[in-house]
Amino acid sequence: MSYPKIALAQQVIQLCAAKGVKHVVISPGSRNAPLTIGFASHPEIKTYSVVDERCAAFFALGMSQELQQPVAVVCTSGSALLNYYPAIAEAYYSKIPLVVISADRPKHLIDVGDGQTIRQENVFEKHILYTANLKQDIEENDERFSDKKDVPTFILDKLLSITETRIGKNQELINEAINIAIKKNGPVHINVPLAEPLYETQENFSEEVTVNTPVKISDKLDQENFTEFLEDWRKSKKRMVLIGVNPPNKIEQEFLDSLGYDSGTVVFTESTSNTHHLNFLPGIDKIIAPLDENEFSELQPDILLTIGGLIVSKKIKVFLRNYKPKAHYHLGENIAFDTFFCLKHHFKMTENSFFKEFLVKNFAIESSYQKKWLSVKNRRTEKHNEYLKELPFSDFKAFEVILSKLPNNLVLHLSNSSTIRYVQLFDANRNVVQYCNRGTSGIDGSTSTAIGHAVVSKKQNVLITGDLSFFYDSNALWNTNIPNNFRVIIINNSGGGIFRILPGDKSSKDFETYFETSHSLTAEHLCKMYNIKYQTVFEENSLKNKLDDFFTDSDSPKLLEVFTPRKINDELLLNYFKYIKDE
Numbered sequence: 001m002s003y004p005k006i007a008l009a010q011q012v013i014q015l016c017a018a019k020g021v022k023h024v025v026i027s028p029g030s031r032n033a034p035l036t037i038g039f040a041s042h043p044e045i046k047t048y049s050v051v052d053e054r055c056a057a058f059f060a061l062g063m064s065q066e067l068q069q070p071v072a073v074v075c076t077s078g079s080a081l082l083n084y085y086p087a088i089a090e091a092y093y094s095k096i097p098l099v100v101i102s103a104d105r106p107k108h109l110i111d112v113g114d115g116q117t118i119r120q121e122n123v124f125e126k127h128i129l130y131t132a133n134l135k136q137d138i139e140e141n142d143e144r145f146s147d148k149k150d151v152p153t154f155i156l157d158k159l160l161s162i163t164e165t166r167i168g169k170n171q172e173l174i175n176e177a178i179n180i181a182i183k184k185n186g187p188v189h190i191n192v193p194l195a196e197p198l199y200e201t202q203e204n205f206s207e208e209v210t211v212n213t214p215v216k217i218s219d220k221l222d223q224e225n226f227t228e229f230l231e232d233w234r235k236s237k238k239r240m241v242l243i244g245v246n247p248p249n250k251i252e253q254e255f256l257d258s259l260g261y262d263s264g265t266v267v268f269t270e271s272t273s274n275t276h277h278l279n280f281l282p283g284i285d286k287i288i289a290p291l292d293e294n295e296f297s298e299l300q301p302d303i304l305l306t307i308g309g310l311i312v313s314k315k316i317k318v319f320l321r322n323y324k325p326k327a328h329y330h331l332g333e334n335i336a337f338d339t340f341f342c343l344k345h346h347f348k349m350t351e352n353s354f355f356k357e358f359l360v361k362n363f364a365i366e367s368s369y370q371k372k373w374l375s376v377k378n379r380r381t382e383k384h385n386e387y388l389k390e391l392p393f394s395d396f397k398a399f400e401v402i403l404s405k406l407p408n409n410l411v412l413h414l415s416n417s418s419t420i421r422y423v424q425l426f427d428a429n430r431n432v433v434q435y436c437n438r439g440t441s442g443i444d445g446s447t448s449t450a451i452g453h454a455v456v457s458k459k460q461n462v463l464i465t466g467d468l469s470f471f472y473d474s475n476a477l478w479n480t481n482i483p484n485n486f487r488v489i490i491i492n493n494s495g496g497g498i499f500r501i502l503p504g505d506k507s508s509k510d511f512e513t514y515f516e517t518s519h520s521l522t523a524e525h526l527c528k529m530y531n532i533k534y535q536t537v538f539e540e541n542s543l544k545n546k547l548d549d550f551f552t553d554s555d556s557p558k559l560l561e562v563f564t565p566r567k568i569n570d571e572l573l574l575n576y577f578k579y580i581k582d583e
């Protein structure tokens with residue numbers, strides 16, 4: 001084994017291992033050498049090398065998304081660290097545990113003209129759950145005191161006592177940081193000042209560490225608010241449940257079934273909710289978009305219970321902001337957003353513990369509410385199918401074909417923004433788990449996240465992405481860990497198709513330059529460079545044919561680039577919303 005001599009680096013590494021950080025993504029640098037050497041040597045830790053820190057952090061986020069455990073990223077000092085920020089913000093809003101570890105210069109070498117040096121302490125202040133600004137070990141490593149013979153004994157003694165306190169304090173901070181990532185599910189930052197010499201090693205760890213285990217947040221029902229909730233729920237004839245981002249199998253099916261079979265309850269699900277029931281309403285946009293004011297008033301819920309993370313559908317946000325329920329309750333361990341400006345209470349606990357208490361008390365009611373919504377859903381489904389039958393080749397058609405051809409038992413990753421929106425127009429296959437980076441809805445890390453997820457997943461992982469999102473994050477492919485069964489499907493509409501769908505003057509020159517950013521790039525050369533099997537399609541039949549064996553085993557990852565007509569995609573989607581409206 002080869003471990004760093006630097007005590008502080010030893011503490012960070014040992015505490016990560018002791019707290020169950022099993023995967024560490026390292027980007028190259030010299031200042032982080034003690035951390036890199038130690039993590040790479042540790043028998044209980046698997047390390048990955050990713051050069052681009054933006055990709056490295058999303059790659060780690062993808063792993064953590066699958067494992068539901070903290071994954072660490074390690075980088076050198078300077079701007080390297082700032083490239084973690086997009087993934088940190090995503091982890092913050094999506095509640096994904098990510099342990100960011102940055103090497104830093106010793107404090108006295110900051111802002112004195114040294115290279116690769118910035119102000120790293122608290123640099124993610126607004127989007128981080130906790131920052132541990134560690135203090136440098138003075139005794140061994142400070143260049144200023146390297147020749148101890150010249151330092152008077154009383155100063156050395158003083159320095160030694162400061163060092164001991166610092167070691168204790170540093171350990172406290174490291175413990176606290178990782179515990180918070182575990183307890184609160186989110187990103188934390190540990191900034192580690194390291195002084196030269198950086199490359200000296202020893203056989204074993206010589207530092208002892210004290211491990212403080214995280215105290216579990218209580219999963220108990222808060223009775224006072226629960227009583228009030230029960231009263232509100234019971235007197236409501238029109239109950240709505242809306243489920244956002246939620247990992248698969250988190251909520252017991254028995255509880256979901258109880259909601260699905262209550263005629264007074266309508267359950268709207270997003271694709272990323274990974275929850276299913278015959279009486280649930282996926283495809284929110286297609287159900288809601290064509291409703292008129294009378295229908296909205298009639299279907300306005302009395303009470304709303306939201307579950308899970310962020311909601312994609314803009315249309316349901318507009319609906320519930322305009323037709324507010326009398327009370328909105330949120331259920332889940334993590335943050336509750338007052339998305340509809342009427343949040344009454346947040347039950348900060350696991351869904352299963354809540355439902356265990358709630359569903360024994362909730363006797364389903366007789367109400368026509370669910371029936372009314374289900375009849376809207378059925379009408380839309382009919383119209384949806386009719387429209388798609390006649391639909392020419394386009395983004396929309398490509399999604400229909402791809403989704404119908406996906407094998408079961410798959411993890412599907414969706415990029416932002418029209419990709420996830422198109423997918424949400426279809427009923428989700430309960431055997432396909434779906435993810436999308438909706439924390440910040442960025443186009444900057446979808447491929448890296450999907451690859452990270454794929455690396456630790458037992459299933460096949462497939463990414464469907466827009467072209468801009470794909471080219472933005474093309475460094476994601478600069479990664480030697482991509483599994484051979486990983487698949488990418490690019491819907492290449494030669495630009496940001498979402499901007500054609502959104503309002504705005506499409507005929508202006510500026511539209512193509514600054515909004516759609518139209519281009520004629522393809523992924524062909526990237527695939528050659530990264531040894532990925534590359535295929536293209538331009539029309540429906542060849543798409544169907546190519547998909548027949550696209551998912552089967554192969555000796556390298558595969559990418560299918562689907563070219564669609566840039567200028568008609570928007571029209572076909574907007575006409576769809578007109579078509580599905582009741583006459």
Ligand SMILES: Cc1ncc(C[n+]2csc(CCOP(=O)(O)OP(=O)(O)O)c2C)c(N)n1
Pocket residue numbers: 415416417418419441442443444465466467468469470493495496497498499
């Ligand atoms: C990092 C980042 N920059 C900019 C945006 C704004 N944005 C949202 S969608 C989009 C275009 C996406 O285009 P593409 O990936 O080709 O997908 P399409 O809309 O064509 O489906 C942009 C630029 C964003 N979400 N994230």
